[in-house]
Amino acid sequence: MSVDVVLLIVGAVFVILLLSECPVAFTLAASGSLGVMLLRNAGVVGATLRDIPYSSTASYSLSIIPMYILLGMFALNGRLAERIYLVASRSFGRLRGGLGVATVGACAGFAAVTGSSVATAATIGRLSISEMRLHGYPAPFAAGIVAAAGTLGVLIPPSVVLVFYGILARESIGQLLVAGIIPGVLSALLYIVYILTRGQTLVAAEEARLADVLAGEAATASDGETGGAPDANVDAGAAEASNQVSPARESRWTTLRAVGWIATIFAIIITGIYTGQFTVVESGAMGALVALVMLITEVRRSGGARLWHAIRESLLDTASITSMAFAILVGASIFTIFLVMARVPMRFTEWVVGLQLPPIVVVIIILAALIPLGMALETLSIIIITVPLIHPVVTGLGYDAVWFGILFVKMIEIGLVTPPVGMNAYVVSGASGVPVEKTFRGVAPFVLIDIVTVALLIAFPAITLWLPRLADV
Template sequence: METLTIVMIALFVLFALIVMRIPIALALLAAGVTGLFFLRDADYSLETAAHIAFDTPARYVLIVIPLFIAMGIFAKHGTFAQDAFDMAGRLLRKVRGGLAMATVLTCAGFAAVSGSSVATVASIGPLAIREMRRNGYSVTLAAGVVGAAGTLGVLIPPSVVLVLYGIVSGESIGALLIAGIIPGILSAFMYFVAIYFWGFGNSALFVSEKEAQIAAAEEPPLPRRQKLGWTVGAYTLARILSLMTVVVGGIYTGIVTATEAAGLGAIVAFIFFLIDTVRGREGFWRPFRQATLESISLSSMVFALLVGAAVFTFFLVLAGVPAMLTTWVTGLAVPDVLIVVIILLAFIPLGMFLDPISMLLIAVPLVHPIVTGMGYDGIWFAILVVKLIEIGLITPPFGMNAFVVAGASRHVTVEQSFIGIMRFLPVDLLTVALLFMFPPLILWLPNLMM
C-alpha cells in the first residue's frame, strides 16, 4: 500500500473518531497505531505505542506541566479572583467602562499566576459578570469581556500551552514564556482601548438601568467580607509580583530553569493558598482536596493527550509526512510570507472544532518545521500560533470560552456569550497583524534574555 494512502487512512480514522466524540487522546492514539500497522505490522505498532506510552511521561522536562497546573489551581481555589477584581475596580472605577477594564486587568493578573484560559474564565467570570450587570452593563458585553480577556491565560506566562509548544517543537520553553509577556500586555491594552471607545459610540452597553434592575433582582450583592480594602489589595498585588518574580524573573535572569521555576511557583502559590484558607471560613482540607483532585485530573488529561500525540507524530515522521510537506510548500511559486500567513490563518477554522491543546499537538509538529525551514524565527511563529489559538477559544461554533462563560454564570446564555465575544474578534485580529508586522514586539525580551 502506498504511503500517501496509509496517511489518508490514518487521518480518516482520526477525524472520524473526533466526530464520534471519542476523547482526542484516544483518537490520536488509534490513528497513530492504525498508521503504524499499515506501514509495518501489528506487532511493531503495538510495541511502539507501548514504548512511547512509557517514555513520553518519563521525560524530566514534562514535570513543568503538573507544577504549573497546580500553581493555577491553587490560585483558583484561593481568594485571588475576588481580591484582584476588587482592587482593579477601585483603580478604574472613574474611567469610562472602568468595570470592563477592571475585568481585563483581573484576567491578566490571574493569567500571570495560573497559565490557564479556562481557569481564568471560570474564576473571574461569575464575580465580574455579576458586578458589571448590577452596574448597568449589557449582559452581552459583560460576557464578552470575560470570554475574550480569559484568553490571556494561554499567552501570559506561566502558560501551559506555551510549555507544550516548546515540548512539541523543541523551542526553548524559557524563551517562549518570556516572549509571551509583551504580546500579552499588548492584547490587554488593545482590549482597554476598544472598551474605552465603545463607550463613546454606544452608551447603552455601559449604562442600562433595565439591566441593573434585572441583575439586582436576580442576584444578591457581594457579601461584606468580599468588599475588601487597600490592605488586601496590597496583599493581592504582592501575590502577583511574588509569583511573577519567582517564575518569570527566575527564568529571565537564568537563575533557575523553567522546571525549577515551576516548582518554586507551585510552592509560593501553595503558601498563598494556605493563607487564603486561614482567612476564609471553609477550612483547609476541603479546598485542598478539591484543588489536588482538580490538578491530578487536568494533569492526567494533558499527559494522555501527549502520549496520543506522540504516537501519531511518530507515525507521521516515519511516513515522511513533515519532509514531504516541507518539500511541497517550499516548492510553491509564491512568496514565503504568504505561505506563513496561510498557515497561520488555517488555525482559525481548526480552533472552531478542536480545543487548544489538541490543535497544538496535531498541527505544530507539521507546520513548525516548515516555517523555521524557510528561515523564520521559531519563537516569533510560536507566539503568533498561540495568539491564533486564543482566537480559536472564542470562535463559534465550539469556542470553548463562550461555553465556559455561560456555564460559570447562570444568567448568561451561550448565544449571549458568543455575541459579546464576537465584538473582540476584530481587536484580536488587529493584534495578530501588529505582532506579525513588528517581530521585535515578540523577540525583544527573549533576545535580551539569551
Template sequence: MTVGLLITLVVVLLLVLLAIRMPVALALALSGITGLYFLRGDAEYVTNQLGSIPFTQTNSFSLTIVPMFILMGVFAVRARIAEQVYAVARLASRRLPGGLAVATVMACAGFAAVSGSSIGTAATMSRLSVGEMRKAGYPASFAGATVAVAGTLGVLIPPSLFLVLYAIITRESVGAMLASGIIPGILSACAYIAYILVVARKNKEKWAALAQGERQSGFAADVQGDPQDVLELHGIAKREAQAATETLEPVEYMRMNADELRMRDLPLRGVVRVGILFLIVLGGLYSGLFTATESAAMGALTAAIMLVWEFRRDGVKAVTSNVVEALKETAGTTSMVFAIVVGSGILSAFFISARLPQMVTDWASGLGLNPYLTLGALLLLLVPSAWPLTHYRFSSSQCHSSTR
C-alpha cells in the same frame, strides 16, 4: 489505499471523535492507532508502538515542571487571588466605557500571570464576572465572549503551561519560550480593551436600556454567570468544566457594586501576590537563581504559603481541606495533560510514518512564495480565535434564554 487518502481519513476521524465529545487524549490516540494499522497493515507493529510511545513521550525530567505550574495555579485560585485582582480591576476601570468588561480583561491578564492555564483563567473569571456584566446590561453573548477571549491570555502570558509543553516537545529553551509570550500577551490584552472601549461607547445607551429593563423585571438580581457557556467556546466538556469551576464562595468585596467600592475596601494583597509569584517564577529563572523546574516548584511553594496565610483565621481544618482539594485537582489535571501528550505522540508517530511533514514542506516549497507571505498566511489562521468577541446580538430575550 493511497497515503494521501489515509491521512485525510484519519484527520476526518479525529474531527468526528472530537465532535462527539470524546476526550481529546482518546481521540488523538484512536486516530493515530487507526492510521498506523492501515498504513503498516501489521497489528504487532502497532502494539509495539503503543508500548514504547507512552514511555518515550513522558520520559523527560523537564516535564516535572508541568504539575508544579498546575499546582501553583490551583493554589492561587484557592487563595482567592483571582477574586482580589478582579475587585481591584473593577475599581480601576469603573469610569471607562464598558468598565466591567475592561476589568475582566485586566483581571484575566493578571491571573494568567500565576495560573498558566487558559481553561483555568476562563473558568475562574466567568464565575466572577459574567453575572456582574449581565446585571449591568451587557448582552449575554458579549459578556461570555469577553471572558472566553480574554481567557486565552493564559496561553500567552507566562507562566503558560502551553508554552512550557511546546518548549519541551520541540526541545527549545523553556525560559526563552516563556519570555516570548510576554509582549504578545500584553498587546493582546491592550487590543481586547481597545475593542471593548469602542463597542461600549457605541452601544452605551442600548446597554443602559437593557440594564434598566432587567432591573424593572427583577431578573437582574438573580442573574448568575454560567461558566459552561464560556468554556464551551474553549471546547471543554461539561464534566471538565464543572471541575474547573469548583471555587470558593465569593467574599464581601465581590458582592459590592463598583460604585460602592473604595480603596480601603479592596484586597490589594491580591495584586501584591501576583507580583510576588511573577517575580519568583520569571525573576528567579532569568536571574539564573533557579532552573525552569526549580522556579515552578518555588512558585508552587509560595502559592501554598499564600493559601495558608489567607485561611489562617479559619482554622487548621479549612487550610487542610483547601490544600487536599488543590492536590486532588492538580493530580487530575496533570493526568489529563500527560494523557494528551501520549495521545498526540501516537498521532504524530502516524504522521511521521506517513511522511506528512515532508509532504507539506515539499508542497509549500513548490509554491515559490515569499517566506514573509507564507508567515502572513499562517498568522491569518489565528484571526478566527477572536471571532466570538466580534459576533454577538443585542437582545434581552437572549439574555434570558442563555441563563440556565
C-alpha cells in the same frame, strides 16, 4: 495499500471518533495505531504501544507542566481571582467602561499565575459579568469582555500552552515565556482602549438610576445593541458572586495583598529565568511553593477544615488535569509516529516549497489555518498535532521559531472564542447565564482586535523578540 489511501482511512477514523465524542487522547492513539498497523504490521503496533507511554513522558522538562498547573490550582482555591477583581474594580470602576477595564486587568493578573484561559474566564466571569450587568453593561458586551480577556492566560507567562509548544518544537521554554510578556500586555491594552471607547456609548452613566437603565435595556432588547434586562440566570449569578465576594467583608489590606501575591509569583518566575537563578522547571516549582504559602495564609482564617479542603481540591484537580495533558501527549506521540512513517511532515514541507509563494504569505496561510482548527479541537490537541508539521516549514523558511511560537499561540487564542466551538465563549455563557449566541456576538470585535495584534506582531517582530534577546535565556 498506498500511503495516500492509508492517510484517507486514518483521517476518516480520526474524524469519526472525534464526532462520536471519544476523548482526544484515545482518538489520537487509536487512529495512530491503525495507521501504523496499515503501514507496517501488528508487531510494530505492539512495540509502539509498549514503548511510547514511557519514552514520551519520561522527560525532566515535562515536570514543569504539573508545577504550573499546581500553581494555578492553589491560586484558584486561595480566592486570588476574587480579590484581584475587587482591587481592579475599586481602581477603575468610576470610569465609564471602568468595570470592563477592571475585568481585563483581573483576567491578565489571574492569568499571570494560572496560565489557564478556561479557568480565568470561568472564575472572573462568575464574578464580573453580573456586576457589569447591574451597572448598565449590555449582556453581549460584558460577556465578550470576559471571553476575550480570558484568552490572555495562554500568552502571559506562566503558560502551559507555551511550555507544550517549546517541548514539541524543541525550542527554549524560557525564551518563549519571556517573549509572551509584551504581546500579552499589548493585547490587554488594545482591549482596554476598545472598552473605554465603546463604553462611552454602550454603558449607562454612573449617575443614571439602575431602574431606568434596566427599563431602557428592556425596551431596546430587540435591536441587540443594548441587551436586555438581566434574566434569572444573571440575577442568580449576581447573588452567587455577592455571596462569594463582598467589598464590605473584604478590607483594602486583604484585597491589596492579592496584588502582592501576584507580583511575587510573577517576579519569582520571570526574574528567576531572566537572571539564571532558576531553571524553567525550578521557577515553576518556586512559583507553586509561593502559591501554597499564599493559600495557607489566606485560607487558614476560615478554619483548618476549609484549609484542608482547599489544599485537597488543589491536589486532586492538579492530578486530574496533569493526567489529561499527559494522556494527550502519549496519544499524540503515537499519532506522530504514524505521520513520520507516512512521511507526512516531509511531504508537507515539499508541497509548501513547491507553491513558490513568498515566505511571509506561507506563514500567514499557516496561521490562518489554525482558526478553523481552534473551532473544533482544544488547545493542546492543536499544538500536538500541528507543531511537528509546521515548525520545520517555518524554520526552514528562515523565520525565528520563538517569534512564530507567539503568533501560533495568539491564533489559538482567537480559536478559543470563535464559533462554533469557542471554548471560552461556552465557559463564560455557562458561568454567567448569558446566552452563548450573545456571547459570540459580544466577542466579535475582540476577535478583530486580536487580528490587528497579530498583524502588528508580524510587521514588527521586535515586539516579540526584544525581551527574550535582552534576557538571553
